[in-house]
Amino acid sequence: MTNHVQINQQGPVVKIHLNRPEKKNALTVEMYTAIADAIETANADTSVRAVFFSGEGESFCAGNDLQDFMARPPTGPDSPVLRFLKTLRESDVALIAAVQGKAVGVGATMLLHTDHVVLTPDAELHFNFIKMALVPEAASSMLLPQYVGRQRAAEILMTGHPVLADEALATGLAAHVVSPKDAMPTALAFADKISTLAPAALRETKQLMQRPPEDLAARMHAENLMFMQRLGSPEFAEAVTAFMQKRPPNFG
Known part of the structure; x- marks a missing residue:
């Protein structure tokens, strides 16, 4: 675990809070490892119904910490970032997120694997891999067209144009758009609702x-x-x- 990722379990809900606001919650290798460990532990615990993601500060997640990523790039399926994506894909507990400000790169693609996303009105989803001369990851080249259609997905993935909160809501990328003070309570209300179910x-x-x-x-x-x-x-x-x-x- 790292102090940039705060993890605690409250009953049937495991909360994962990104706590690196000075870097807009950009993810390092250690952060990926801590999150992947937490999701795997949650999946192994039959009492857990949901994993809840949130971020400290003005942005949910700025994606990869570029310096860390360049120094320690993924080299195989056991690399922390790829292990993190695998845990998202294979999780059989509900994944929930409250998102404010910018969600960039992996901060956006992880939401395509999330079952309940609540956005604030200022939220922006940036699938901007092309701007770094990269290609989409986390199956976003397949999942995003399923949400927004091929034409709009091409515009987003081929230009890096952001998806704003209203469009995310209209296309099913998010369940709700609410005020900043209501984002976490609204997301956690979904966790509370399913926590009483089988x-x-x-x-x-x-x-x-x-x-x-x-x-x-x-x-x-x-x-x-x-x-x-x-x-x-x-x-x-x-x-x-x-x-x-x-x-x-x-x-x-």
Whole structure:
């Protein structure tokens, strides 16, 4: 862990707070490692329902710390930045983010893997790899066109033009745009809402949503298998009992 990444667990929610405001929360190798460790730990803890990301100061995340990145570039799949992206892709707990100001590079692409994003009105998502003579990462060349369409994605990825908060909301890149004072409470309200729900069912729902595109028959088959397994689960038994007894279910 690094003091530039503050990690704490409050019940079923693991909070990851980027705390390097003097560098606009630009990420170093040590920060990537701390975040990846925290996500892996959260995934291994069946009591965890969500991981919540936030950033200190005026910007959510300025992407890579360029000096650190140049001195210690990724060289393989075990490199901290690539391990971080892998943990995002493979996470089966909900990922939530409250974003203010600029989210640049990996600070923007990580949001494409996040299940619930709340933005402030001044938020800007910068997929500006082309300005550094680089190509998109974190599968953003596939995911961004799915959100905004190929034509708009081409403009964003080929020119580095930012996505502002209103467009992010309109295209489904964000769930809400709220005032700065309401951003974290609104994002955490989603975590609170799902924290009372069946944890295994939540994880399996996300696993289904993360499956690659496939024909309807294949997706229905996968859903049917999980659905039938769910029917035999203690969670389903508790949900039915609670319904019959007219009380909230208790999933522990």
